[in-house]
Amino acid sequence: MADPMRIRASMAGDKVEVRVLMSHEMETGLRKDAAGALVPPHFIQNVTVTHAGKTVLSAQWGTSISKNPFMHFRFKGGKPGEKVTISWVDNKGERRSDEAVISGG
Amino acid sequence: MSFHHLPAAVLVGVLAAALPCICVAQQDTQKEIERYRQLLAEGNPADLFEARGEELWKTPRGPKKASLEQCDLGLGAGVLKGAFAQLPRYFADTDRVQDLESRLVTCRVTLQGIDPAEATRNPFSAPGRPSDMEALASFVAGQSRGMKLAAPLRHEKELEAFRTGEQLFYRRAGPHDFACVSCHGESGKRIRLQELPKLTDPDDAQKIFTTWPAYRVSQGSVRTMQHRLYDCYWQMRHPQMDYTSEASIALEVFMAKYANGGEIQAPGLKR
Amino acid sequence: MDTRRRAVLKAGGGTGVLALAAAAGLIKPGEAFAQQWNKAAFDTKSFAATLKALGGSGSTESAQIQIIAPDIAENGAVVPITIESAVPKTDTIAILIEKNPSTLSADFEIPAGTDPFITTRVKMAETSNIYALVKADGKYFHAVKEIKVTLGGCGG
Amino acid sequence: MKLRGVKFVAALALGLAGCAGGVSDDEARARAEQIFRESFTHGNRQMAAKVETQDEVQALCSRYRNEPPKDVAEKIEREQAAGIRYPASGKFLGDWKQGEKIAQDGYGMRFTDPDTKRPNGGGCYNCHRIAPAEISYGTIGPSLYRFGALRGAGEATQRYAFGKIYDSQAYLACSHMPRFGHNNVLTEEQITHLVALLLDPDSPVNR
Numbered sequence: 001m002a003d004p005m006r007i008r009a010s011m012a013g014d015k016v017e018v019r020v021l022m023s024h025e026m027e028t029g030l031r032k033d034a035a036g037a038l039v040p041p042h043f044i045q046n047v048t049v050t051h052a053g054k055t056v057l058s059a060q061w062g063t064s065i066s067k068n069p070f071m072h073f074r075f076k077g078g079k080p081g082e083k084v085t086i087s088w089v090d091n092k093g094e095r096r097s098d099e100a101v102i103s104g105g
Numbered sequence: 106m107s108f109h110h111l112p113a114a115v116l117v118g119v120l121a122a123a124l125p126c127i128c129v130a131q132q133d134t135q136k137e138i139e140r141y142r143q144l145l146a147e148g149n150p151a152d153l154f155e156a157r158g159e160e161l162w163k164t165p166r167g168p169k170k171a172s173l174e175q176c177d178l179g180l181g182a183g184v185l186k187g188a189f190a191q192l193p194r195y196f197a198d199t200d201r202v203q204d205l206e207s208r209l210v211t212c213r214v215t216l217q218g219i220d221p222a223e224a225t226r227n228p229f230s231a232p233g234r235p236s237d238m239e240a241l242a243s244f245v246a247g248q249s250r251g252m253k254l255a256a257p258l259r260h261e262k263e264l265e266a267f268r269t270g271e272q273l274f275y276r277r278a279g280p281h282d283f284a285c286v287s288c289h290g291e292s293g294k295r296i297r298l299q300e301l302p303k304l305t306d307p308d309d310a311q312k313i314f315t316t317w318p319a320y321r322v323s324q325g326s327v328r329t330m331q332h333r334l335y336d337c338y339w340q341m342r343h344p345q346m347d348y349t350s351e352a353s354i355a356l357e358v359f360m361a362k363y364a365n366g367g368e369i370q371a372p373g374l375k376r
Numbered sequence: 377m378d379t380r381r382r383a384v385l386k387a388g389g390g391t392g393v394l395a396l397a398a399a400a401g402l403i404k405p406g407e408a409f410a411q412q413w414n415k416a417a418f419d420t421k422s423f424a425a426t427l428k429a430l431g432g433s434g435s436t437e438s439a440q441i442q443i444i445a446p447d448i449a450e451n452g453a454v455v456p457i458t459i460e461s462a463v464p465k466t467d468t469i470a471i472l473i474e475k476n477p478s479t480l481s482a483d484f485e486i487p488a489g490t491d492p493f494i495t496t497r498v499k500m501a502e503t504s505n506i507y508a509l510v511k512a513d514g515k516y517f518h519a520v521k522e523i524k525v526t527l528g529g530c531g532g
Numbered sequence: 533m534k535l536r537g538v539k540f541v542a543a544l545a546l547g548l549a550g551c552a553g554g555v556s557d558d559e560a561r562a563r564a565e566q567i568f569r570e571s572f573t574h575g576n577r578q579m580a581a582k583v584e585t586q587d588e589v590q591a592l593c594s595r596y597r598n599e600p601p602k603d604v605a606e607k608i609e610r611e612q613a614a615g616i617r618y619p620a621s622g623k624f625l626g627d628w629k630q631g632e633k634i635a636q637d638g639y640g641m642r643f644t645d646p647d648t649k650r651p652n653g654g655g656c657y658n659c660h661r662i663a664p665a666e667i668s669y670g671t672i673g674p675s676l677y678r679f680g681a682l683r684g685a686g687e688a689t690q691r692y693a694f695g696k697i698y699d700s701q702a703y704l705a706c707s708h709m710p711r712f713g714h715n716n717v718l719t720e721e722q723i724t725h726l727v728a729l730l731l732d733p734d735s736p737v738n739r
Contacts, residue, residue, distance in 0.1 A: 006152045015491065023153045025232055025325075028499070030477060039232070045413040056490050062418045064473060064481040064499045066454045067232075067325040068150035072495035091413075134448060134667050141446035144456035147495070264554065265563075272564030275597045277590040278583040280641050280717055281710040284594065288672065290708075296658045296670045297527055298450060322454035342641045343583050344575030352571030355564075376450045448667070526668035 007100035009084045016078035016102055018049065020071050020086055028063040044069065044088045051075065051084050080104045138298055142374075151243055151320040151372035154327040158244025161237055167217030176212035178205070178245065189249035190369055193357050195260035202266045204357050206331045207349035209241050228348045229335070230326045239327045242318045246371035253368055254315050256361035263358060266351075270359025273352055274304070283341040285356070299376060304360050311367025314360050319373035327372055330357060418480050423507055426472055426479045427516060435509060435516035438463060443508050443521040449500065452525040457506065458495040465513040466492035475504035500525050561595070575643055593706035605705035613702035616695050616713065619720055624690035624727050631729030632736075634722050635662055641717065652717050654697075654726060659709070662729065663736040672708060680731035681738040693727045 003023035010017055022044065029041030041063055049057040056075040078084065080102050087097035162173045178188035179196065193204040199211055206228070213224040230236035257263060277284040285304070288296060292303040302309035318329045328336070334353045338346045346353055417429035427435055444458035459469050469492065471481040481498045492510070500506075503524045510517045555563075572580045589608055592600060600608065618624075637653025639645060657666055659673040683689045696703055698713030712718040718726075729735050 066497040070148040075490040137448040268560040344579040350571035
């Protein structure tokens, strides 16, 4: 199973600023291994961010998002102490979900 | 439009983008590369390695089902904070000068009962094959973040290692006649766009030596100081350097002498 | 299984400030990826084809969309990109890389309440134009920027 | 020239450091050689044997840290110059387009470069600015942009450029630059392509 994400969520004015790093190979399917064989694609396809039961960001990704993906965005309506949940699923059906508590500014 | 939520680095980028656009002149290349690095600094994937390293550090493993929490990294069993800042150093129990990775191997062998060959089997990760050493080194180095490097260089064997490292630093060999000093003997030079530190200049050494281990975007992984040396010798057209070899540690002691006093910013983030 | 579970639980009590882990099994059914992955769009090989696959018939270049990225990337494997849209009612922001094997890199849905602003990192096979394609109120707008990809180190 | 004084001080400092380490430079060198041999044991044996034994130039440049005394420098330069094999055909100028490819290419002679059929590259851009279109160039060596335009492309210059690439130490003892011909990194023909890249009036270096 993939390693946990590293999520930082903090207040910036009236908005929640979220930065996340995900642990994933993001294989394009075009890379060859040492023996010269193509390594099959393995990449995150969908990312969903929820807060208080509501989706605050969702994304579809292709193979050209960098390995160990990073994402930074902001949303309104969160408060310190509340949780932000980030989930992903990749093309092999593997998934991971982590949450972080929003910290003060 | 308001900028106050943007990190400073991005803000600088926005302002730069607002300047009248000119074609990229030679002198601007370095500036743009600098900007590239600033934009990356917002999130260092080495964080992921530090977290995994902490997990590995605390989890009982090996035949002895022990964690690494009692590992003596030079400041006593179980002392993590600041230990990396005083490496490499002489260890009486092994009667050797050891760097971080060499010492981690010792702890895995003695505390966890892992076979020495197994403990050094996969020091450098490849895609789909993560390395425990890269994660552990990231975690331990991170525990000295912000501290000043103070490798001791007092014990007779530490001084001996320095002399050896010095000889090796200038030793030219192979089909390209390369030595470490071929690339690291002058400040302000670069290979392609990569600046090269003069490793015998404290100003350069203090800034660079203290940023390893580092996440290398070109490799998609944290790489350790042992890998840095292995990779240099690869480029020098030498055969592969043995992991935690005496020569590698001697070179680290040599570099540490000049880097001493530099603030540890490891794990870093590099090309 | 045991190690997995322990790994997940321990990570939660880890370095504090940052992540809190939740086991894969803890994802509530329903919130788990009801959305689709638009294979047809990710298979496209040009700006026009991607636009069409996403459902657009034309797009207007707009100064209200900003692409913040370096002019030169030291390594094509990791190119930091920020896109900020000031187009009213921005619903989606897509990143397109003209000369990559597949043009579409990512498509973000921005619900009301979330800033039309996203930072991520993409792979670039070579020097190329990148497009920020914004859908707002049913219409498409874009901005474009060239990023040079260089060989940073000793090279192959 | 201004370096002489600095060198003297450096030598003094090294002498003092020598005392601190407890042994003479010769003893330190012998120990370092032993440790070196014990630190490259897992790779290709043939490759290891080659780096364990330094040739005379490598040993001298290592010993003098690339700043040999005048007599040693002159001896190195004389002997290296005598070893340059100029093209028997007298043709120094190859194809600059192939030269550009060789200058870009860093392939060859690393332990991960098993393809002996693929020619070695020169890796020239690693250290030199050459054609202006390539912005990713190194600065360890001098800029070679407009090399031919500035020096002319006469036979003397052709001969110099060929010789310098073939064996840099014929011109400057203990230069950092590899001896590409002397050490069989590049072939005679490859070197003529590089000479063309530097000197051909049609090369982007001179246009």
